[in-house]
Amino acid sequence: MRQLKLNDTVIRYELVFSNRAKRISARIREGQMKITVPQGLTEKKAVAFIESAKERIFGLWQKALAAEEQKPMRRYDEGEHLLFLGEMLVLSVTKSRRQAIQIQRRDQNLIISIPTQVSDNDDPRVIAGALEAWYKTQAREIFWAKLNQFAALMGVEYRQFRLKDQKTRWGSCSALGNINLNWRVILAPECVVDYLVVHELAHLRYLNHSSDFWHVVETYLPDYRGLRSWLKEHGRELGL
Ligand SMILES: [Zn+2]
Structure with missing residues (x-):
């Protein structure tokens, strides 16, 4: 995540290089900003350009925040x-x-x-x-059971498990062996929950995303690629 500063406000954004992009564009979804730049551009040039356009980017950001606030609240009516x-x-x-x-x-x-x-x-x-x-109560119970089940299967031990509440981060594993999982993933199909659990547990072996790491994941979930892209594609829909 990179940062853009204007006075006291800081916007964190993700920089994406795309060979389909003809120019620089910014998009905000659920409080996350993504800035897409053409593939041929060097990173240095891209960042310099973004800096030069930052007033405009801040304008976009403020508009998106205002729209988010005005979104009507869900009614939770009978039959929903x-x-x-x-x-x-x-x-x-x-x-x-x-x-x-x-x-x-x-x-x-x-x-x-x-x-x-x-x-x-x-x-x-x-x-x-x-x-x-x-949902959080269910998530805590189910994640905990799955962590224990897969940890035994994989022959790894984690230290502590915490339930997290984040918009777009699904899980993490620290060097100390503490695992965090986002409760929203309990909305996803069970196999996706399995994937997240196995992914974080595999970090107890490799604290990176090397091919050795993916090999561990694949050993327990041969179809992990499909589950991983499911989460990428549908992650944003996981909310109440
Ligand atoms: Zn990871």
Whole structure:
């Protein structure tokens, strides 16, 4: 990730060289900026050009942030669909006299009961919070089980596992053997979760993305390439 500074504001961006690009363009998606430049350009020239156009890039950035803020909040109405381990769950919303909001999964249904004292206007906000907590609980349990299962299979040991909340980073493994996994991946098909788990565990052997590293991943997941590109392609859709 590179940085662009204007006064006190810092924008982090990804620099991408593309042989299809005729000129420099900037794109923002979910708070991430990607600047694409033509393949033939040297890195030095590209960065110099970006620096010279930074006022314009900051304008784009501010516009994108404003648009993000205005995005209408999801309603979470009865019958809406939610992804969980690659399956579609159907939301069912009921009111109950209980004090706390409750979420229960029954087959393909996710049943949410909201305390009657919560006003209808507050519903989406309350449901969003409860759903996120539910997803995180499921993610913690499932990731933990898979980490242990694959660690035993691969003959590696990790030190600590933490659930993370990031927009576009799916997992990481530190030199100390601590593994972080993003809860949003629990929305992806189970084989993609397996891929992420095996990927991070393989870093316990190689703390890089060398061919030796990929060989370890391939040993346990022969189809890892497809799973990896799935995550690249659909990662942005993994959210509530
Ligand atoms: Zn990695």
